[in-house]
Amino acid sequence: MTATRLKILLALVALLALLVVADSFVTHHASFGIDGTPGFAAWFGLLGAAAAVVIAYGWGRLMRRPGERVDD
Numbered sequence: 001m002t003a004t005r006l007k008i009l010l011a012l013v014a015l016l017a018l019l020v021v022a023d024s025f026v027t028h029h030a031s032f033g034i035d036g037t038p039g040f041a042a043w044f045g046l047l048g049a050a051a052a053v054v055i056a057y058g059w060g061r062l063m064r065r066p067g068e069r070v071d072d
Contacts, residue, residue, distance in 0.1 A: 016042065019042070020038070020042050023038050023039055023041070023042070024038040024039070026038075028040075
């Protein structure tokens with residue numbers, strides 16, 4: 001990873017951490033109880049994205065045709 005990419009990644013991580021901290025100062029109006037916790041959108045989004053990646057990987061393995069490759 002180049003130095004520029006590392007700096008951008010660290011800046012984005014710092015920005016996300018700052019937003020999670022700022023979220024604790026906002027009054028939440030929860031509909032289900034758990035969605036009123038500080039940082040809910042951050043961890044829910046992270047878990048949702050991770051689940052989408054796992055499902056897409058499994059779907060790709062399931063739908064792949066045997067013996068069919070790009071380099072053939």
